[in-house]
Amino acid sequence: MSALISPPLDKTDFDGLPANGDLLSDTATPNWAELRRLSLLPGGFGQRRVELWTQALGVSLPAQDTQFEEPQKAEDLEPHKDERQIRLDTDRSFVLYPVEDDMKKREALKDQLYDLLVALFRKRRRLHYFQGYHDIVSVLFLTLPQELQFPCVEKLSLHRHYPIFRHHPSPLILLPRVLKRVIDVADPEFAALVDHTPLPYYALSNLLTLFSHDVPTLALIQHVFDYLLSRPPIAAVYLAAAIVLTRKEEVKRLTEEDEEGMIHSLLSSLPDFYEEVDEESISDSLLLEPEKIDEYPETKELNPRTNQASTLTNP
Amino acid sequence: MSKQFQFKLVLLGESAVGKSSLVLRFVKDQFDDYRESTIGAAFLTQTVSLEDGTTVKFEIWDTAGQERYKSLAPMYYRNANCAVVVYDITQSASLEKARSWIRELQRQADPSIVIALCGNKSDLAARRQVTEEEAKKYADEEGLMWAETSAKSGEGVNEIFTAIAKKLPLTAPPSARAGGARAGPARTGVDLNKQPNAAPGQNEPCNC
Numbered sequence: 471m472s473a474l475i476s477p478p479l480d481k482t483d484f485d486g487l488p489a490n491g492d493l494l495s496d497t498a499t500p501n502w503a504e505l506r507r508l509s510l511l512p513g514g515f516g517q518r519r520v521e522l523w524t525q526a527l528g529v530s531l532p533a534q535d536t537q538f539e540e541p542q543k544a545e546d547l548e549p550h551k552d553e554r555q556i557r558l559d560t561d562r563s564f565v566l567y568p569v570e571d572d573m574k575k576r577e578a579l580k581d582q583l584y585d586l587l588v589a590l591f592r593k594r595r596r597l598h599y600f601q602g603y604h605d606i607v608s609v610l611f612l613t614l615p616q617e618l619q620f621p622c623v624e625k626l627s628l629h630r631h632y633p634i635f636r637h638h639p640s641p642l643i644l645l646p647r648v649l650k651r652v653i654d655v656a657d658p659e660f661a662a663l664v665d666h667t668p669l670p671y672y673a674l675s676n677l678l679t680l681f682s683h684d685v686p687t688l689a690l691i692q693h694v695f696d697y698l699l700s701r702p703p704i705a706a707v708y709l710a711a712a713i714v715l716t717r718k719e720e721v722k723r724l725t726e727e728d729e730e731g732m733i734h735s736l737l738s739s740l741p742d743f744y745e746e747v748d749e750e751s752i753s754d755s756l757l758l759e760p761e762k763i764d765e766y767p768e769t770k771e772l773n774p775r776t777n778q779a780s781t782l783t784n785p
Numbered sequence: 786m787s788k789q790f791q792f793k794l795v796l797l798g799e800s801a802v803g804k805s806s807l808v809l810r811f812v813k814d815q816f817d818d819y820r821e822s823t824i825g826a827a828f829l830t831q832t833v834s835l836e837d838g839t840t841v842k843f844e845i846w847d848t849a850g851q852e853r854y855k856s857l858a859p860m861y862y863r864n865a866n867c868a869v870v871v872y873d874i875t876q877s878a879s880l881e882k883a884r885s886w887i888r889e890l891q892r893q894a895d896p897s898i899v900i901a902l903c904g905n906k907s908d909l910a911a912r913r914q915v916t917e918e919e920a921k922k923y924a925d926e927e928g929l930m931w932a933e934t935s936a937k938s939g940e941g942v943n944e945i946f947t948a949i950a951k952k953l954p955l956t957a958p959p960s961a962r963a964g965g966a967r968a969g970p971a972r973t974g975v976d977l978n979k980q981p982n983a984a985p986g987q988n989e990p991c992n993c
């Protein structure tokens with residue numbers, strides 16, 4: 471069976487599966503509870519990331535004696551309307567990682583990312599590219615072996631990330647609208663503070679790019695993807711809400727100072743992440759509902775955007 | 786005491802013409818050869834001191850260039866005092882896009898908005914597709930300010946923002962706050978899709 475025609479993810483049951491050790495109860499249905507448990511461990515899926523992302527996305531690993539079906543060559547297909555924009559964005563990709571001083575290698579990476587995106591959009595012509603989708607695909611590109619990149623990107627695009635396959639209603643409005651509802655329920659006091667911006671557009675980058683545009687290191691965004699891919703797509707909205715709510719005290723202060731623009735800047739940026747789990751460092755405000763927001767991704771690494779070292783690296 | 790004003794400025798223009806780079810040069814005097822695309826919008830501030838002692842604080846909203854994000858733009862230009870519409874002198878299509886933004890501003894934005902047309906990447910003049918004459922003629926016809934800039938070298942960047950600061954109606958602009966005081970009932974920040982059933986209290990001035 472082709473890897474590309476395995477059962478779609480949206481027909482599987484995200485809940486109701488036992489939390490025992492076997493990751494696959496059969497070849498098509500991952501053990502979501504176990505995937506979720508692993509995603510919360512320090513380092514997330516770690517060495518098993520390729521295998522587990524593949525399972526979570528519903529892509530079958532090829533049996534040893536079979537080959538993946540070769541996707542139809544992109545150059546044989548009609549160009550897609552968004553290819554110019556894809557080029558503009560991939561030309562500006564790989565800014566934070568990987569650390570690659572060799573310009574030729576960096577340019578080669580950009581070309582490969584462009585080719586991967588173009589292959590997707592030429593095959594799936596009704597998808598709508600948006601600026602930032604290249605950030606998501608770059609994480610899969612840097613994580614997965616070449617033969618798994620296309621099938622995994624295709625699954626993600628067709629089954630998991632709604633903004634890429636829907637043009638109307640605009641995902642620019644719908645995702646912030648859902649986030650607003652979550653914030654309203656989770657913390658009415660905070661919701662009142664930001665009520666002058668009825669829709670949380672400050673979170674657009676995080677919602678549309680699944681945090682990949684703003685998370686500063688590959689290791690950390692991989693762990694965030696471990697978390698997201700082992701949960702229903704709506705988990706991205708809950709995670710965005712949890713992060714926004716950590717900023718409550720700062721938003722209060724900025725509200726008193728009437729600094730709307732600064733509130734946008736604050737809420738559109740990410741706090742420093744830590745990899746090692748330090749229970750006491752996890753604010754209660756991060757825990758919206760334990761079932762939905764059960765952990766907070768953390769990293770040991772320095773945040774290059776703020777140049778602030780974590781408490782773990784500078785105890 | 787010298788006068789202090791605060792104005793809202795929005796950057797518009799096609800993808801990859803250098804909107805964010807212009808802002809980075811103006812605000813931090815920096816340039817990155819590789820700069821990520823902007824998703825949604827970014828907010829920054831910078832203050833300009835004029836020769837007569839007046840200071841003008843710009844609240845800058847830098848927007849995403851892709852057509853798909855276009856529906857968000859009105860939130861950022863709706864109450865803007867000034868707009869910088871950017872094109873890339875090496876891409877004639879980007880001037881067409883700038884024209885369409887200017888038409889939209891002339892129809893939809895505040896009638897008193899000051900619009901500057903800005904031809905960026907002047908350091909790449911060898912690959913020029915848009916002549917200075919063509920752009921300037923269009924700007925004159927439409928009553929726009931116009932300049933060429935290079936975010937990379939810094940050429941023309943401070944000059945255009947300073948010229949905007951001088952051009953803005955400093956005498957009694959309706960939404961600028963003299964002396965830095967937070968007076969007046971109207972919020973002057975970006976009103977991100979204000980709703981008719983807004984909660985009471987949101988339009989009250991703060992207590993400072």
